Amino acid sequence: MAVSVKNITVPRGKNWVDNTYIIPVIKGLIITLRHMFKKPIVLYYPENKKVLPPNYRGLHMLTRDEQGREKCVACEMCSTACPADCIRIVANDSGDVWKDNFENREKHPIVFEIDELRCIFCGMCVEACPEDAIDMTDMHNLADYTRQDFIYDKERLLGVYDEYIKRHPDHAKRRDGEFKAMKNSSYFSVVSVENAKKPGGH
Amino acid sequence: MEIFYPYIFMGILLVTWLTSVPVMVLVERKVSGWLQYRVGPTRVGPWGLLQPIADALKFLSKEDVVPHHVNKWLYIFAPALMVFPAFFVIGVIPVGILTLGGKEILVQIGHTNIGILYVLAVSSLVVYSITFSAWASNNKYSLLGGLRSAAQMMSYELPMGLSILGTIMLVGSLRLEDIVNFQMNSAWGIVWQPLGALIFIVTAFAETNRLPFDLAEAEAELVGGYHTEYSSMKFAMFFLGEYCNMLTASVMITLLFLGGWNVPFVQGMNLEPLTQQVIQIAGLALKVVFLMFFFVWVRWTLPRFRYDQLMNFGWKTLIPLALANVVITAIVMAIVS
Numbered sequence: 001m002a003v004s005v006k007n008i009t010v011p012r013g014k015n016w017v018d019n020t021y022i023i024p025v026i027k028g029l030i031i032t033l034r035h036m037f038k039k040p041i042v043l044y045y046p047e048n049k050k051v052l053p054p055n056y057r058g059l060h061m062l063t064r065d066e067q068g069r070e071k072c073v074a075c076e077m078c079s080t081a082c083p084a085d086c087i088r089i090v091a092n093d094s095g096d097v098w099k100d101n102f103e104n105r106e107k108h109p110i111v112f113e114i115d116e117l118r119c120i121f122c123g124m125c126v127e128a129c130p131e132d133a134i135d136m137t138d139m140h141n142l143a144d145y146t147r148q149d150f151i152y153d154k155e156r157l158l159g160v161y162d163e164y165i166k167r168h169p170d171h172a173k174r175r176d177g178e179f180k181a182m183k184n185s186s187y188f189s190v191v192s193v194e195n196a197k198k199p200g201g202h
Numbered sequence: 203m204e205i206f207y208p209y210i211f212m213g214i215l216l217v218t219w220l221t222s223v224p225v226m227v228l229v230e231r232k233v234s235g236w237l238q239y240r241v242g243p244t245r246v247g248p249w250g251l252l253q254p255i256a257d258a259l260k261f262l263s264k265e266d267v268v269p270h271h272v273n274k275w276l277y278i279f280a281p282a283l284m285v286f287p288a289f290f291v292i293g294v295i296p297v298g299i300l301t302l303g304g305k306e307i308l309v310q311i312g313h314t315n316i317g318i319l320y321v322l323a324v325s326s327l328v329v330y331s332i333t334f335s336a337w338a339s340n341n342k343y344s345l346l347g348g349l350r351s352a353a354q355m356m357s358y359e360l361p362m363g364l365s366i367l368g369t370i371m372l373v374g375s376l377r378l379e380d381i382v383n384f385q386m387n388s389a390w391g392i393v394w395q396p397l398g399a400l401i402f403i404v405t406a407f408a409e410t411n412r413l414p415f416d417l418a419e420a421e422a423e424l425v426g427g428y429h430t431e432y433s434s435m436k437f438a439m440f441f442l443g444e445y446c447n448m449l450t451a452s453v454m455i456t457l458l459f460l461g462g463w464n465v466p467f468v469q470g471m472n473l474e475p476l477t478q479q480v481i482q483i484a485g486l487a488l489k490v491v492f493l494m495f496f497f498v499w500v501r502w503t504l505p506r507f508r509y510d511q512l513m514n515f516g517w518k519t520l521i522p523l524a525l526a527n528v529v530i531t532a533i534v535m536a537i538v539s
Contacts, residue, residue: 022400025504032503036236044244 052138054171057121059139060114061161062154063132070158071133074109078125078134086118087125112154116142135171137164203303212311215292223445224254226494233498261438269431273338280335281432281439287327288446294320295453296379298463298483301475308379309483317378318370321454322363325409328447329355332418332428335440339431347427350509351411351418357516358408358415364524365401368531369394369458382462386469391459397527399459401520406451408516411444412497414504417512452493453486460489 013019043050052058063071074091090111125134137160144150152160165171228243228250235242243250268274294317296310314320329352336348369391370376373384385391392399408415419427429440456462465485468478507515 028503029499032237032499035239036233038239040236040241041239042241 052140054168056138056140057123057136059116059137059142059160060119060125060152060157061135061137061164062112062157063135063161064158070108070154071131072109072112073105073131073133074107074112075130077128077130081124081128083122083124084118084120086115088113088115109154112157113151114157115151117147117150135161139164204305204307207302207307208311211309212292215295215297215311216289219289219292219446219449222449223442224258226445226448227254227257227441229494230498233495234502237499237502258438261435264434266434266436269339271340272431273340276334276338277431278436280331280338281436281443283331283334284328284440284443285446287324287331288443288450291321291324291450294378295450295457296382296462297453297486298479300479300483310379314377316376318366318376318381318458321378321450322359325447325450326355326359328409328443331440331443335432336428339428341431343424343426344428344430347418347420347424347430351428354415354417354512354516355409355411357513358405358520361401361516361520361524362405362409364521364528365395365398365405366458367524367528368398371528371531371535378457378462382457382464385461386464390461390464395459395527395531397523398531399455401524401527402458403455405520406455407497407500408512410447410451410497412448413501414506415512416506417509448494448497449490452490452497455493456486456489460493462486 013021013024017023065071073094074089076089076091079085079087079089088111089109091107092110094105094108121136123136126136129135139160142150231253232242232250234240243253246252246256268277293312294310294314296308296317298309300307300309332355333348333352336344336346336351339345369381372394373381375381375384381391388394407413411418419429424430429437432440463482463486465482468481468485471478473481
């Protein structure tokens with residue numbers, strides 16, 4: 001195979017003053033000095049957190065209706081849509097659990113598991129769900145000790161909803177107007193200042 | 203009483219040098235942060251002030267590993283040799299004049315006629331530490347880093363020595379206090395010797411292994427460099443030595459080219475001699491602090507040299523320039539006198 005040779009000419013300055021690199025170095029020093037007096041972009045993480053947009057795709061949750069019952073009807077649309085194949089559902093006749101058989105529900109899940117390590121957080125399950133039963137939260141800092149702990153079962157996913165709705169009571173409404181909300185929420189600038197510890201200051 | 207002054211000065215200067223290292227570490231981390239839109243350490247103590255102490259405690263409490271494949275004596279000797287010249291060089295550095303008991307006393311430990319030569323000679327011993335540590339580590343990456351660094355430091359010692367030759371010719375003395383007095387009576391050395399000052403500052407960066415000349419350490423291609431195999435306090439000794447050398451280099455730049463303890467206009471203000479002298483020492487400290495900041499500032503401005511560029515720059519640019527500086531100074535001096 002022929003070796004292709006590329007001749008590189010060393011870039012030179014416009015005149016001999018530039019070629020001494022003294023003036024360019026001073027210019028560079030001034031540039032870095034100017035950056036020193038700009039506001040830092042970091043935030044003190046555990047105290048201050050960025051407000052994530054309402055359509056952020058974080059940890060899943062299984063939503064409940066107004067009476068606190070799980071909305072899922074075990075249609076398996078989400079597990080069918082899932083490209084990572086991380087949702088496992090075992091459906092059961094709902095008659096024996098809900099005697100009133102609300103909203104003509106025929107099935108409900110007795111097993112609903114999401115393997116959060118397999119999940120690619122694409123949000124297809126949320127798109128597929130006809131009942132708005134599965135949704136995604138803004139929780140993203142998942143940590144556990146074993147791989148088994150990352151397989152979230154039904155109770156845990158419902159628990160995620162309970163926890164999430166406490167922080168965002170208007171979640172359903174925000175979801176509806178999500179694109180509008182996204183436009184208005186200044187995603188790149190808003191920092192919540194609970195326990196206000198201000199970044200920067202020098 | 204007068205016989206004790208060198209010992210008192212020795213204590214004061216040694217403590218100053220040692221305590222300035224943690225301060226410099228903090229300043230380096232803070233300034234690095236600010237230059238990159240970060241805030242630097244903030245968690246330990248107010249404003250992160252206790253961070254260097256936390257770092258030092260961490261170094262002390264780490265396991266002191268001596269790998270089985272090393273040359274044990276050299277391996278242990280090398281970090282000590284790094285700190286030794288850093289402290290030894292303090293011996294001839296004057297930092298000011300104080301009027302004590304009606305007598306003007308130079309704040310300097312040892313009064314010697316060959317101040318500059320001594321500083322150059324002792325500070326160049328650092329290269330042995332780096333070479334020994336690289337060799338003793340018995341690790342190819344360490345050895346490569348050490349070799350590179352040794353070649354770099356030896357190449358840059360030449361222009362460093364030549365760059366101050368012009369100043370020495372002007373002053374006619376190797377005593378650092380004479381050089382400062384000369385600058386106080388006329389103008390700062392950077393006015394007399396702009397090229398010499400530039401070359402000296404550049405070579406000081408190279409001698410202290412600071413960016414853009416930090417080829418002794420290279421995370422990307424050499425894992426770490428000459429200190430790859432070192433841990434715990436031995437590793438910290440290299441740090442300590444490096445920062446002490448930085449401080450010494452800053453003081454040398456100040457003494458030779460920035461007027462030493464000369465503060466403009468303070469002599470015409472008719473102050474008490476002691477007040478004036480304290481202001482002058484504070485002025486020296488301020489200049490040194492600025493130079494320390496300058497070290498960090500340059501670190502985040504200039505990209506580092508490639509090895510062949512470094513060698514070309516040292517041998518083909520700096521040495522001819524320094525030689526030309528000497529010749530031009532000599533010619534001008536001959537014409538003027």
